[in-house]
Amino acid sequence: MKESQGKTVYLRDYRVPDFLIDDTQLIVELFETQTLVSARLKMRRNPAAQTPQAPLVLSGRALELLEVKLAGKVLAGSDYQVDAEQLTIAGVPASFMLECRTRIKPQENTSLEGLYKSRVMFCTQCEAEGFRKITYYLDRPDVLSSFTTRIEAEKLRYPVLLSNGNLLASGELGGGRHFATWQDPFKKPCYLFALVAGDLENISDSFTTSSGRKVELKIFVEAKDLDKCDFAMDALKRAMRWDEQVYGREYDLDIFMIVAVDDFNMGAMENKGLNIFNSSCVLAKPETSTDFSFARIESIVAHEYFHNWSGNRVTCRDWFQLSLKEGFTVFRDAEFSADMGSRAVNRIEDVGMLRTVQFAEDSGPMAHSVRPESYMEISNFYTVTIYEKGAEVVRMIANLLGKELFRKGTDLYFSRFDGMAVTTEDFVQCMETVSGINLTQFRRWYSQAGTPELTVSRDYDAKQRRFTLTIKQQCPPTPRQPDKEPFYIPVTVALLDSNGQELPLQLGADDGQATSKVLRLTDAEQQFTFINIPEAPVPALLRGFSAPVKLQCDYTREELSFLMSHERDGFVRWEAGQQLSLAVLNEGMQARLAGQPVTVDPVLITAFGSVLQAALVDVNADKAMLANLLLLPPEAYLAELAVPADVEGIHAVREQLRRQLAHELADLFAQVYHANVSNESYRYEARAIAGRTLKNTALNYLMLLEDPHWFAIAKQQYDSATNMTDQSAALRALVNNPCAANQSLRETLVAAFYQQWQHETLVVEQWLSLQSAAPVPGNLPAVQQLIKHEAFDLRNPNKVRSVIGAFCNSNLIGFHAGDGSGYRFLADYVIKLNASNPQIASRQLTPLTRWRKYDTTRQALMKVELRRVMAEPKLSPDVFEIVSKSLQD
Ligand code: TRP
Ligand code: ZN
Numbered sequence: 001m002k003e004s005q006g007k008t009v010y011l012r013d014y015r016v017p018d019f020l021i022d023d024t025q026l027i028v029e030l031f032e033t034q035t036l037v038s039a040r041l042k043m044r045r046n047p048a049a050q051t052p053q054a055p056l057v058l059s060g061r062a063l064e065l066l067e068v069k070l071a072g073k074v075l076a077g078s079d080y081q082v083d084a085e086q087l088t089i090a091g092v093p094a095s096f097m098l099e100c101r102t103r104i105k106p107q108e109n110t111s112l113e114g115l116y117k118s119r120v121m122f123c124t125q126c127e128a129e130g131f132r133k134i135t136y137y138l139d140r141p142d143v144l145s146s147f148t149t150r151i152e153a154e155k156l157r158y159p160v161l162l163s164n165g166n167l168l169a170s171g172e173l174g175g176g177r178h179f180a181t182w183q184d185p186f187k188k189p190c191y192l193f194a195l196v197a198g199d200l201e202n203i204s205d206s207f208t209t210s211s212g213r214k215v216e217l218k219i220f221v222e223a224k225d226l227d228k229c230d231f232a233m234d235a236l237k238r239a240m241r242w243d244e245q246v247y248g249r250e251y252d253l254d255i256f257m258i259v260a261v262d263d264f265n266m267g268a269m270e271n272k273g274l275n276i277f278n279s280s281c282v283l284a285k286p287e288t289s290t291d292f293s294f295a296r297i298e299s300i301v302a303h304e305y306f307h308n309w310s311g312n313r314v315t316c317r318d319w320f321q322l323s324l325k326e327g328f329t330v331f332r333d334a335e336f337s338a339d340m341g342s343r344a345v346n347r348i349e350d351v352g353m354l355r356t357v358q359f360a361e362d363s364g365p366m367a368h369s370v371r372p373e374s375y376m377e378i379s380n381f382y383t384v385t386i387y388e389k390g391a392e393v394v395r396m397i398a399n400l401l402g403k404e405l406f407r408k409g410t411d412l413y414f415s416r417f418d419g420m421a422v423t424t425e426d427f428v429q430c431m432e433t434v435s436g437i438n439l440t441q442f443r444r445w446y447s448q449a450g451t452p453e454l455t456v457s458r459d460y461d462a463k464q465r466r467f468t469l470t471i472k473q474q475c476p477p478t479p480r481q482p483d484k485e486p487f488y489i490p491v492t493v494a495l496l497d498s499n500g501q502e503l504p505l506q507l508g509a510d511d512g513q514a515t516s517k518v519l520r521l522t523d524a525e526q527q528f529t530f531i532n533i534p535e536a537p538v539p540a541l542l543r544g545f546s547a548p549v550k551l552q553c554d555y556t557r558e559e560l561s562f563l564m565s566h567e568r569d570g571f572v573r574w575e576a577g578q579q580l581s582l583a584v585l586n587e588g589m590q591a592r593l594a595g596q597p598v599t600v601d602p603v604l605i606t607a608f609g610s611v612l613q614a615a616l617v618d619v620n621a622d623k624a625m626l627a628n629l630l631l632l633p634p635e636a637y638l639a640e641l642a643v644p645a646d647v648e649g650i651h652a653v654r655e656q657l658r659r660q661l662a663h664e665l666a667d668l669f670a671q672v673y674h675a676n677v678s679n680e681s682y683r684y685e686a687r688a689i690a691g692r693t694l695k696n697t698a699l700n701y702l703m704l705l706e707d708p709h710w711f712a713i714a715k716q717q718y719d720s721a722t723n724m725t726d727q728s729a730a731l732r733a734l735v736n737n738p739c740a741a742n743q744s745l746r747e748t749l750v751a752a753f754y755q756q757w758q759h760e761t762l763v764v765e766q767w768l769s770l771q772s773a774a775p776v777p778g779n780l781p782a783v784q785q786l787i788k789h790e791a792f793d794l795r796n797p798n799k800v801r802s803v804i805g806a807f808c809n810s811n812l813i814g815f816h817a818g819d820g821s822g823y824r825f826l827a828d829y830v831i832k833l834n835a836s837n838p839q840i841a842s843r844q845l846t847p848l849t850r851w852r853k854y855d856t857t858r859q860a861l862m863k864v865e866l867r868r869v870m871a872e873p874k875l876s877p878d879v880f881e882i883v884s885k886s887l888q889d
Helices: 223-228 230-247 291-306 319-340 343-362 384-417 424-435 441-447 557-566 570-593 602-617 623-629 635-641 647-664 666-675 686-703 708-720 724-736 740-757 761-772 780-788 797-810 821-836 838-849 856-870 877-887
Strands: 019-030 035-045 056-059 064-070 086-089 095-104 114-118 121-125 145-154 160-163 166-172 177-188 195-198 201-208 214-221 255-261 274-278 453-461 466-474 489-496 517-521 525-530 538-541 550-553
Touching (some): 064 086, 121 255, 145 160, 230 291, 230 319, 255 291, 291 319, 319 343, 343 384, 384 424, 384 489, 424 441, 570 635, 570 647, 602 623, 602 647, 635 647, 647 666, 666 686, 686 708, 686 724, 761 797, 780 797, 821 838, 821 856
Parallel strands (some): 019 145, 255 274
Antiparallel strands (some): 019 035, 056 086, 064 095, 166 177, 201 214, 453 466, 489 517
């Protein structure tokens, strides 16, 4: 058991640092068996701290301290204390130079935090608290320092030496070694420090900022990947322009670099001037990458670039403020993606993710607010709540203020706090200052966890021509927050007449004639009465998903299918379809439990039929939107909605419904498939993407006919595909719909795919996850075979995510196998990963923590595995926090 295990950090305990570091000079000498780090820190007592007697306490972990000098004098062992976490020196003067020499072993660092080796290169990951694994330091985001970094390494193996900022000097050293010195002109917290050394190639380009400064852009990769950088470079330039146009933010250094590494715990990292990316989040070419990964790359490249202002120039005071940079930056990248492609489809996909993954987190044992009150291990708080819900909170503010005031607010925020480490409160105050809008109640979105639940009822008074919406809100308890105060919830509504026309909305006689209105829900229950309403309307509620809430309204199925075909707002339209499917699915699950036959309401068949018709005849239709309308709610979402979740029922009834839709609408699916086959060469462009999405959605349904004709067509698509989107979609369609009739074809193509792509790591990852995620009961043995496959590597996070993550998160029926085998499998690997990479171990554990969602038999099986993990002797703080919190009542 680690000493720090079980220690909780509280927001309310925040104190300013006792010391500041004005300047940091590092010399990093890289060798094959060790690295020597020399740090010269120009330090002084923090005038704001008023703790003149406080000892100097620096964080350090897994460091071997070789020498400490204070003001030029070597300290004796009795002058300081050092333990596994800290270096403490008492009686230091008001200002001084501190020099530390330490030895580290990046080659042995499997945690991928601090300085480590990814295959053949050295790289770093310092956020959140990894810098302390490089040298003793004040490893907290409110200590900003200027950095000069000299890297020394063997020239042949590591010809490229990079760090933040500008290259000051470089040259030869004796013995086949060389050096490079980088200086970052901007002060920054150490979590933004980065260093890379390796045999890297690069593509380079340039960008001229709006004020006419020329910036050099470089993407560094291993030689094998040089052909996959162009798309990211293009996305980067578009992001740079967009941030100038939309936020008035210009890039501030003369060079911007991206490095791709194969071993990385997360997606990417915004280190100042030197972003480091998981190669899966930056490398793409049509032959190896799907439309999905192109989109992901575009948004992550933009996300990390946008951090240069929202995160780096203005940073976080402490890690409780993480959403200050992450929520805001996700909002920024989502808006960028919306401007680049289909706004409605981007929104639907983001909302779909939020509702399955974030809502589940919000109702589980790790539920926390956007600004948490406490944590044990900060790495566990890089969550969908901080990122995605945080972005929804910023979106609500942006909508409340409107475009112009929001821009004024962000301008004020960036100018007022440039070069500072601040809080979400500072952000909100800027928004209040520029707008005069009181956000007091709104602030509860930052402090209260849980997903608010809205219930809407309606009343139409034909005589008075009045339509009244009564909206109630409540929020279930979450750990340490039993009672919630009402939230400020913006509910955007429209009222449709029987022709689908929007009615003018007047809440009072002197109200305007707007056809879409934001209702401001502030109380536990509120009524909104619209006047001059000529007929009973169908309300379109929560347009644009105007708040991250669950909303219930007693729509009839006819009303839902009416909204699906008449509403203009993409989210409401899609949500109506989801609700309609949900009603049919629930009915089916009830019938199944009662031992009765499952029948499908023809209303749903008709609704899906008209979507397919629209795809064939409506030339203006957004085909990506239509493809989304053809998807039933995912199993994970159905599980999120029900307590207890009926694992077998969800899978069986959903599959049966898909099958029935395929049979009833076979001709339309076939026509839609053929109408969208294209022989144009691949382009990553909205219309082309939409066509492929729709075609491959149809193909998935057509597989369910179990017709040799359609298997042959899938094979033909596989064989003739010139891009990975179509090739992998054909393979996935077969793998996800296994039956005796396609068995030999399926097995042949699975093997052929590996043969063809075994040397492309990123494609192999897709191959692994496509098989592991296949929603097929009883496929655990196949997943275990993949773990034994030569392509698998437990040390590589992408491989872990592709096999273990894909199985446990995407294959509901496999992971929740009634005999508990899925749970045992996950616990086994969490225990293994706990020793090598705690961050990955604790992340993988998440599906086991959701035991309260399932029946008592499964609950017991899941808890057995959690307790087995809990009983491990050397549990990391990361895993300890998740497992202990998930076992608390
Ligand atoms: N700041 C990064 C981002 O969102 C997140 C990140 C990258 C990270 N690597 C990490 C967080 C390692 C924790 C640990 O862009
Ligand atoms: Zn981020």
